[in-house]
Amino acid sequence: MGWYKRRLSKSLWVFHVSGSPCNNCDIEILDLLTPRYDVERFGIKLVGSVRHADVLLVTGIFNKKIAPRIKRIYEQAPKPIFVVAVGTCTSSGCCFKDSYNIVPSREAVIPIDMYIPGCPPKPEAMIAAVAKLIGVLNG
Amino acid sequence: MSGWTFFYLLVFPGLLFTAVLGLLVGWVDRKVSARVQFRVGPPLFQNFNDFFKLLGKETIIVKSSLHSLFVLSPLVAFGVTTLIAAMLGVVLFYGFGFGGDLLVMMYLLMIYSVMVILGGSATGNVYSSLGAGREIKLLLADELAFILVCLVPIIKAGYLIKLEEILSAQVAQGAFIGSFSGALAFIVGLLCIQAKMTLPPFHIPEAETEIVEGPLMEYSGPLLGFWKLNQAMQWVVFPFLLIILFLGGFNSVGWGILWSALKYLGIVVIMILIKNTNPRIRIDTALKFFWKYLTPVALLAVILAVLGV
Ligand code: SF4
Numbered sequence: 001m002g003w004y005k006r007r008l009s010k011s012l013w014v015f016h017v018s019g020s021p022c023n024n025c026d027i028e029i030l031d032l033l034t035p036r037y038d039v040e041r042f043g044i045k046l047v048g049s050v051r052h053a054d055v056l057l058v059t060g061i062f063n064k065k066i067a068p069r070i071k072r073i074y075e076q077a078p079k080p081i082f083v084v085a086v087g088t089c090t091s092s093g094c095c096f097k098d099s100y101n102i103v104p105s106r107e108a109v110i111p112i113d114m115y116i117p118g119c120p121p122k123p124e125a126m127i128a129a130v131a132k133l134i135g136v137l138n139g
Numbered sequence: 140m141s142g143w144t145f146f147y148l149l150v151f152p153g154l155l156f157t158a159v160l161g162l163l164v165g166w167v168d169r170k171v172s173a174r175v176q177f178r179v180g181p182p183l184f185q186n187f188n189d190f191f192k193l194l195g196k197e198t199i200i201v202k203s204s205l206h207s208l209f210v211l212s213p214l215v216a217f218g219v220t221t222l223i224a225a226m227l228g229v230v231l232f233y234g235f236g237f238g239g240d241l242l243v244m245m246y247l248l249m250i251y252s253v254m255v256i257l258g259g260s261a262t263g264n265v266y267s268s269l270g271a272g273r274e275i276k277l278l279l280a281d282e283l284a285f286i287l288v289c290l291v292p293i294i295k296a297g298y299l300i301k302l303e304e305i306l307s308a309q310v311a312q313g314a315f316i317g318s319f320s321g322a323l324a325f326i327v328g329l330l331c332i333q334a335k336m337t338l339p340p341f342h343i344p345e346a347e348t349e350i351v352e353g354p355l356m357e358y359s360g361p362l363l364g365f366w367k368l369n370q371a372m373q374w375v376v377f378p379f380l381l382i383i384l385f386l387g388g389f390n391s392v393g394w395g396i397l398w399s400a401l402k403y404l405g406i407v408v409i410m411i412l413i414k415n416t417n418p419r420i421r422i423d424t425a426l427k428f429f430w431k432y433l434t435p436v437a438l439l440a441v442i443l444a445v446l447g448v
Contacts, residue, residue, distance in 0.1 A: 005196045010188040014300070038178040040169070043185050048351035051199060051359040078197040078359040 004138060008054065008080070009137035011043040012130065015077070019070050021060030023089040028120040029057055037123050039074030046131065055082045055133070058112070060090045061096045067103045074110040082133060084114045086126065091115040152228020153220045161371035161376055163185040167404075168374065168411050172431050175415045190387060193364030201357045203263035212258030213358065213365040219250050220372045227302070227379045231389050236303040241289055244302070244380070248335065251369070252278045253346070258366075259354025269324020274337075274344040280429040281334040281341075288436035290325035291315070292384045294444040306388045312389030320443035323384045327437045329406070332377040333413055334425070336370070340417035341425055351421075378406040 018026050019026060032039060033046050047053055050073055062070060074083070088094040090106060116129045147153055164187045174178025200206055204414055226239055226247075251326050252274060259271030293300055296308035315321035334341040345353045355366050382388060389399035420428070 004191070007188045007191045008195070010182075011185065011192045035176045035178045038173070038180075040173060040181050041179050043181055043188060049356045051357055052194075052355075052363060078199055078201075079198070091225045099358070 005139070009134040011045075012036045012054045012082075012134070013047045014043050015047055015050050016057045017050075017056050017058045017070060017104070018057055019060040020063045020066045021087060022109055024115070025059035025089070025120040028123060029059070029086060032123040032126050037125065037127065039130070042127075042130065042134065043125060047072055050077050051078050053081065055084055055130075056110075057084050057086055058110070059086045061093060061099070062102060062103050062106050063099070063101045063111055065101070068107045071109050082113045083110055084129060085112045086116050086121060086131065088117050088119045091117055091129055094128065095118055098118055147229050148221065148225045152232055156220070156228065157224035157372045157375045158368060161368070161373070161375045162190065164374040164407055165371045168405060168414075171408065172415050174323045175412075178271045186211065186367075189363050190368060190371075193367065194361050196360040197356075198360035198362055201264070202264050204357065205261040205263070208257055208261035209357075210362065211432040212254045212261065213362050213369070215250050216258070216369050217365050219247050219254065220369050220376060221415050223251075224372060224379075227367055227376060227383060228307060230302045230383060231379055232400035234303060234306070234338065234388075236301055240301045241293065241305070242300060247287060249278070249282070253336070255354050258343075258358075260356040262354075264357050267354050267356050268274050269350050270344045270346075270356070273350075273422050274354065276341060277337070277341060277425060280426045281331045284333040284429050284433045284437045285335070287434065287441055288324045288328040288331060289384065290439075290441050291320055294441065297323065302383055309387040314385065316385045316387075318444075319448050320440045321385055323436060323440040323443070325381065327433050327440065328385070329383055329413075330433060331429075332381065333410060334429070335374050335384055336377060336410075338410065339414045340420050342419055343422050343425060346419060364397035374407065378410075380405055381406055 002083070008056070016029055031037070050056075056074065056077065058070065060066075085106070086093060089096060090112070092103070096102060106112065114129060114133055116126055118125055121129075141170070149155065163186070166181065169185065170180040174263075201210060223244065224430055226244065230236060256271045256274050256278075259267045259268050259274065263269075279300065292305050292315050295318070296305045299305060299308065309315055315324050338342070345355065350356075358366060368382050389402075
């Protein structure tokens with residue numbers, strides 16, 4: 001399996017799931033994919049269809065309306081799949097933590113493998129996080 | 140069928156060679172595109188990593204799909220591409236025919252497009268069927284010009300239709316691109332191939348940002364891997380076809396090897412540059428472009444070839 005995990009770590013295809021964020025994190029993710037940061041160096045590619053994905057980049061607070069859909073997207077993805085939560089929203093609730101229509105626990109919706117804190121996190125922080133994920137995969 | 144047939148099909152000009160070369164050229168494509176955009180680009184074995192990763196992922200057979208067609212179409216397309224690669228490669232590297240002529244080649248190339256269409260419409264997804272419909276229209280658009288382009292070398296070789304005869308005619312009278320009609324047909328052929336490989340500006344069926352990879356949208360795991368491998372192998376098949384038809388084949392002695400590699404890489408780099416400098420066009424614009432402008436030019440090339448210019 002080690003050989004396969006190394007192949008996987010060198011070719012992570014990313015699908016972007018937006019779970020009711022304030023939209024800043026999404027913009028920052030788009031920043032990450034610009035020529036300036038060039039994540040293709042690590043084999044990371046943005047794909048448009050969840051069937052091609054290896055990593056789900058999830059942003060936002062998951063309100064009650066979007067949570068079932070996020071669960072559905074997770075179930076549609078081919079396994080093995082990793083979930084990287086981008087932004088303080090997903091990890092602690094950020095400024096929306098007292099809102100009335102959010103789900104109580106985001107981990108209950110989908111299993112989250114990694115959190116990237118920051119409101120929004122810098123692209124450098126996201127690259128560092130993905131590099132850590134690659135490190136975990138390589139053992 | 141002797142043992143050599145299997146060798147030709149599976150190892151040297153066929154499956155193994157074409158797959159490895161195609162994946163490497165796919166890297167050249169990504170690297171040159173990255174340099175055009177002032178990026179660094181992926182490492183050398185990126186496409187191999189992608190392919191092996193896809194082989195190990197879960198295959199999802201979509202519930203609403205026609206299961207048999209959904210699974211078979213990438214595999215049949217893979218078989219067809221391997222066969223084309225073997226036929227072209229044997230003519231190019233060994234200089235004798237493997238059976239089949241230019242007409243068979245055109246049919247086989249069409250089967251590949253038909254497989255994309257069937258695979259896309261088998262998934263039962265709206266975007267996939269949209270992509271399949273666009274693939275049909277694109278096929279309609281480029282096929283006529285492509286057939287006319289293929290007629291030019293046939294006429295110039297003295298109405299011979301076998302690939303190896305076209306090649307030996309070029310050895311006798313110089314590469315066909317040297318003549319006016321040959322050059323004209325070569326340019327049109329290059330654009331047709333761009334459309335047949337659905338590269339930008341003709342990536343209308345796959346438009347990632349619009350209909351999410353079209354026919355490939357619902358594929359995952361190994362089946363997607365086979366589609367990606369087919370696309371990589373096309374980076375070998377189509378330039379080889381152009382080299383046979385217009386550039387006088389390969390030369391495998393001394394400096395000829397370098398010159399042959401340059402021919403191949405030259406075609407590939409021109410295609411990558413066209414790909415990187417043009418935005419996607421609409422399907423009606425593509426149809427107009429091929430029928431209104433390229434087909435008359437190809438027809439002119441055919442007439443000139445008949446006149447012997
Ligand atoms: S973490 Fe901050 S920037 Fe990101 S979605 Fe939440 S509030 Fe917006």
